[in-house]
Amino acid sequence: MKKRRNTPTKEAVLEVLSKTGKAMSQDAIEQKIDIDINRATIYRVLNRFCDDGIVHRVVAEDGKQYFALCVKCEDNKEPSHHFHFRCLRCETIECLPVEVNFTIPDEYLVENVNCVLTGTCRDCSRI
């Protein structure tokens, strides 16, 4: 892996993702960051994070990419392949602690799993 450098951009993006705990689009991330960072830069940072296994990418059925921190601490472990929920009201995507299970013939080589449920999330359905 290519050597990485510490930059304000990286820290800012990580902080935002860490704070919300949800999957965010580049646009949402940019809005939450106080300093001004170029769009392309944010994408590049996010893609690097993905390469390094720090965040994972979800593509929702709106065709957009969303990025979320890979949570791997003990008490809040998320399954490697988990469902995501996109709320149409609050426009957020959360990682559900629900594992994606499936049985598929051995001949298939699964390299990636992308599962998104869409609707109204718990918080919004209460209102």
Place this chain on the structure above:
Amino acid sequence: MKKRRNTPTKEAVLEVLSKTGKAMSQDAIEQKIDIDINRATIYRVLNRFCDDGIVHRVVAEDGKQYFALCVKCEDNKEPSHHFHFRCLRCETIECLPVEVNFTIPDEYLVENVNCVLTGTCRDCSRI
């Protein structure tokens, strides 16, 4: 529902989807059709099919939309929410006869399920 008319475009699109039995992008459909049909028209036809429940739409992690016939005959029934498999080699998407199961708190209102596995399909892994 608004009244539909029969057009060569509709028939051509349906025939292509029926023949392959897979989920296809607008681009792939256009290439498989012998007559010349405008891009926007194909999208409109497909969107109408989705509205009418004739085809369903899948968004893969490449951010593109793929459309597949809703199979509902007796011996080849596909689960309402099923997994899809996108093969990176042959660049096709097939509907797997594998149901998507998950348990999620009642407060969530699930309106849509979009699950795509990506990798190498059965046929391509043999080679």
Place this chain on the structure above:
DNA sequence: TTATTTATTGCGATTGTATTGCAATATTAC
């Protein structure tokens, strides 16, 4: 068959997401 209604189509323009090339900048190691 002809006329009328309006769903459908083609075309070009447009929107929006994401990426890329290149020069400038900033970080790390020496």
Place this chain on the structure above:
DNA sequence: GTAATATTGCAATACAATCGCAATAAATAA
């Protein structure tokens, strides 16, 4: 401090998908 190079900003680009509008064609009535 200096050198090497990872990172950034900017503008341009690629691509999927949609939209407005005028033209066309399918379904129905006359």
